[in-house]
Amino acid sequence: MSQDSEQGASAAGSTNNSVSDSTVNGPIFQVRTVYGGMHVHDQPKAARPPGPDAVEVLVEQHDPVGRYVVLPALDAITADPPVRGPGVLTGGEDIAGWARDHGGIDFGHTVLFVTLTNRSDAHLTLRGIRAEVLERDAPPTGALIGKETAGSQSVPELTFDLDRPESQLWEVDEYTRRPIGTRPYLDRTHVRLAPDESLKLIITAEARRYCCAWQLSLTFRPDGAPEFTVQPPDRFRTTGLPVQGLAPVLSWRWSLNPPRFIPRAAHLDWCRVGHSEPRPLNPLPEGARPPFWARHPNILRFRPALIHFIGTDTDGPELDRRLKDVDAAMRAVCDGLKTGDDTALEGFPAPLQELVRALLALCAGLAAGHLPAEIHDALRHYIERTPAAVALGPVLATVERVG
Incomplete structure (x- = not known):
């Protein structure tokens, strides 16, 4: 094999040196006098076409x-x-x-x-x-x-x-x-x-x-x-990592007696799974603005918990991609409300639709300070099934349940 080169090595062959009148999976040696010498005939090899x-x-x-x-x-x-x-x-x-x-x-x-x-x-x-x-x-x-x-x-x-x-x-x-x-x-x-x-x-x-x-x-x-x-x-x-997260995170601890699974957190180069608390976020750079849906003061103060919820505790480029997906879906919903289109989310994956609907309800509740009991209960049930439940519990607690 060669890289950046047109030349390749060929495999070395093997020779059968026995003298016989018959074929022995190798060259055929016929011993007879031909002008006083030995005449050697090679056995033809079967062709091996490419394919x-x-x-x-x-x-x-x-x-x-x-x-x-x-x-x-x-x-x-x-x-x-x-x-x-x-x-x-x-x-x-x-x-x-x-x-x-x-x-x-x-x-x-x-x-x-x-x-x-x-x-x-x-x-x-x-x-x-x-x-x-x-x-x-x-x-x-x-x-x-x-x-x-x-x-x-x-x-x-x-x-x-x-x-x-x-x-x-x-x-x-x-x-x-x-x-x-x-x-x-x-x-x-x-x-x-x-x-x-x-x-x-x-x-x-x-x-x-x-x-x-x-x-x-x-x-x-x-x-x-x-x-x-x-x-x-x-x-x-x-x-990959579903928007709802993965739980529990278990490690086979073979050193225990008896060996068994125990809870732990998984740290990978693009996510960390099994953490209930959001990691601290750096403050927004000077002149930068939060997403359009998070600019209300009651929403902005819970920014770390919301990012933890949206990103499923991913990091780096993967977190950026998930935030962009949510932002695009939120914009589609807002544009749909303006035009009366209630199918704006249909082009997005079903799990992302669920997450965005939950985020919309949570942001509406934070901005208004209250939610109808039916929506409040459904939102709490959805949040409890995500890894962000511990972080979002106190956030939802600030929203009054009405009715």
């Missing part, structure tokens, strides 16, 4: 240190807890595998070790690798399951963003995990496989806002022939 059947793709799912899995079926925690099999060392329970066996879905990302081997006689240029998303839905709610660890998480080198409609493969920095370069990996790197040459890749598919079922799709171009596509049969599921 999907001439590329071996080995896909292995890898669970790095710090792996979390969303478990929608909470009854499995008590009805069928993990057990350590015969000969397995203490702490060797496969918690991620146990959770997947009970319907669990990889949280945040899925890591694959991929090995490509060219079994044709042609040189193949790797033209594309895609994560073909088969389903994209709202993330499920449930428990977030992890395992007690004592190590650091490995950083993948190549990533897909499953949240994007057309996801491309990007190389990321080993430490910052930011994309390297201004173009996708295969747009700026020439990857060519000689006959019988193998290439190993570590690929991570990430999801933040959707739950995706997906599979790999790889495109090759033989020298002087049309491109072809290889799709390994393996299918994977990766989920």
Whole structure:
């Protein structure tokens, strides 16, 4: 395999040195006198044309240190807890595998070790690798399951963003995990496989806002022939963080006697899950204004709790995206009220619609100081099912329940 180069190495052959009148899976030696010498005939090799059947793709799912899995079926925690099999060392329970066996879905990302081997006689240029998303839905709610660890998480080198409609493969920095370069990996790197040459890749598919079922799709171009596509049969599921959050957050504490799940908080590079209290927010920069829906003094004073509620305790770019989604939905509702359009939210995902309706009711109550009993009760019921319940409880308590 070569990168940024057109040259490839060819595999060395093997020779059968036996002398025989018959074929022995190698060269044929016929011993006879031909002008006083030995005449050697090589056995012709079967042609190996390029195509999907001439590329071996080995896909292995890898669970790095710090792996979390969303478990929608909470009854499995008590009805069928993990057990350590015969000969397995203490702490060797496969918690991620146990959770997947009970319907669990990889949280945040899925890591694959991929090995490509060219079994044709042609040189193949790797033209594309895609994560073909088969389903994209709202993330499920449930428990977030992890395992007690004592190590650091490995950083993948190549990533897909499953949240994007057309996801491309990007190389990321080993430490910052930011994309390297201004173009996708295969747009700026020439990857060519000689006959019988193998290439190993570590690929991570990430999801933040959707739950995706997906599979790999790889495109090759033989020298002087049309491109072809290889799709390994393996299918994977990766989920992001639902707007309602995930609860409880549990860690398998193998060091306890007996081993069991215990509550904990999960700290990832884009979110922290399991915290009931909002993190402190920096004051707004000078000259900056809060969102149009949060400018009333009674609303603005609860800004940290509202951001905690809207962002589901995400951070960085993911928090910015969620705030923009809510702002767009709130503007759509306000524009709809002006024009009499009561379908303004229909173009947004159903969980976001629920959150925005709750936020509208809460902001209206904070601004007016009261809410009708029916709306107040429905809002309290919705809030109690979110990770922001502890933070929003005192906020709702300032709104009088009328009727």
